[in-house]
Amino acid sequence: MSVQLALSAALSGLRTTQQQAALASHNIANATTAGYVRRDLALSASFTGGQGSGVKVDAIARKVDELLIRDARHETSRYTGQEARASALADYALVLGQPQDERSVSTLLSKLQQAFSRLHDMPNDDAAQNAVVAQASSLVQGLNSAAEAARTVQTDARNRLQNSVDTVNGSLQRIGELNGAIASLDAKGGDTGDLRDERDRLLDTVSEEIGIRTYSRDDGQVVVMTRNGQTLLDGQLAPGKTPLTIVGNDLMANGASLSANPETDIQTGRIMGYVQTATQDMPRAMAQLDQLAAGIVQRFQNAEADPTKPGLFTDAGAAYTTTAGLASRIAVDASVKTESWRVQSGVQAIARLPAGDQTQIETFSAVFTATGTFTATDMPASATLGGYATAMVSVQQGYRTTAESEMNARKISADTLQSARVNRDGVNIDDEMQKLLLIEQSYGASAQVVQVAGRMIDILLQIKG
Structure with a gap:
């Protein structure tokens, strides 16, 4: 040499x-x-x-394991989706309570039954009559509060859904800009490492909000799709373009609905959790509550002399009309609050029954032991009011614990893959x-x-x- x-x-x-x-x-x-x-x-x-x-x-060289990144994003997306849903179910279950809790509707219904039992022993006792009215009011308040909680959780989920959609659209807009910059710099032989890092961070953000699939073109640009194949980004987005939009109660991806079957059309991510909460979980919870409220209103109305007129419990002061939304409208008849003797003689009674007459009280008490039919999802088809109320509270708590258990399992998997990704690609x-x-x-x-x-x-x- x-x-x-x-x-x-x-x-x-x-x-x-x-x-x-x-x-x-x-x-x-x-x-x-x-x-x-x-x-x-x-x-x-x-x-x-x-x-x-x-x-x-x-x-x-910027060497990454694309398969590991894909798996890590998918598991993180599954975790964030389950976390969003579990959090919403926990918020509702906290208000609804456990079957044995003082505030749960099943306990409140049981206390009303006990109040009628005591009134049966002392039909003309003012304190016993007032206790029935107080327990009826507590039951109504419990149903109203549970219905309000379900609506609040549903509204919160819709608000969070909008925030997630905005996050995805903003991230995709920036990813599109990076696509153009990377393609241009690649063509000149420049270093695109920092740009690719930023793009990957944004893709991580998007995948936390909604399940995605990605693939790269020869010029370095990345294509982003939902997991069911709806294209969210191919190249760059026009200014002001929003791939995800909310039309009414429907989530749309470039004009195609994703809300009808979130488990198949969205699959993962916070957006799936929010959509499930807003369109499935809370409507189901409200339907279960409404059926309980309808059973209470109708059975006590049927226990009166004229079953077409309001009974102890009313539909916003009137006789029963429809089940939908009844848990929010159910109320104790106004006359009972000022004339407690009506719980002994009948809400529609013109005058008091004779002292010691237990006839109407027995009719009211029979409401609690009678078996009726119900059609709410995941609920018994035939049950007493107390049985239905206990089953409803237990089922809702079951939804929560199942969601939390799955969330914890997803977190372990997501953390494991994320750690492997950092160890493989990090410093x-x-x-x-x-x-x-x-x-x-x-x-x-x-x-x-x-x-x-x-x-x-x-x-x-x-x-x-």
Whole structure:
């Protein structure tokens, strides 16, 4: 090898180690930056006239495991979707209570039955009559509160759904801009690592909100689709373009509905959790409550002399009309609140029954032991009011515990894959520090070659002189 080739090789080594040191330092500086992917130099040998003349940098390599990223995003998306739903069910279940809780409608209904039982023993006792009215009012308040809680959770889910849709649309708009920048820079042979890191962070954000599939085109641009195949982004978005929109109560992806079957059309992500809460979980909870309220209103109305007129419980002061929304409208008849003797003689009674007459009280008490039919989802088809109320509270708590159990399982899986992703693609400071030591040694070796070559040139010049 000539002295010139030796110098060329050594100088290329110095330049390369300089770049390696700068890149290792950049990696270390970004070790705690979320979404940063470790960089390496892609090197190859250079040749001049068939002889090795050193080393050259081909590119700055940003190596990621696309399959691992895909799996990590999917599991995180499954977790966030279940978390959103479990949180909503927990909020509702907290108000509804456990079957044995004082505030639960099943306990309140049982206390009303007990109040009638005590009144049966003391039909003309004012305190016993007032206790029945108080327990009836507490039951109504419990039903009203549960219905209000279900509506609040549903409204909150819809508001959060809008926020998630806005987050997805904003992220996709920026991803489209990055698509264009990456394609342009790739064509010029530039380093797109930082742009790709930002794009991956945004894709992570999108996948937390809605389940997605992605694939990359040859020019570096990424295509984003929902898991059922609806395209959300292909290239770039026109200014103001919003792939996801909410029309009424329907979530649309570029004009196609996703709300009808969220488990198949959306599949994962917070958006699925919010859609399920708003369109399935809370409507089901309200329907169950309404059926209980309807059973209470109708049975006590039928216990009166004229079953077409209001009884102890009313539909906003009137006789029963329709089940939908009744848990919010159910009320204690106003006359009972001022004339408590009516719980002994009948709400429609013109005058008090004789002292000690238990006839009407027995009719009222029979309401609690009679079996009726129900049609609400996941509820018994035939049950007493108390049996139905206890089953309803238990079923709702079951929804919550099942959702929380699945959420916890998804979290473990998501955390495991995310840790594997960080370990695979992230920065290990110890490894980078070891690389710096090797780079230092390589730099020193190249510098020595330059020194030796310099002395050889000095000797040659002396000889020629």
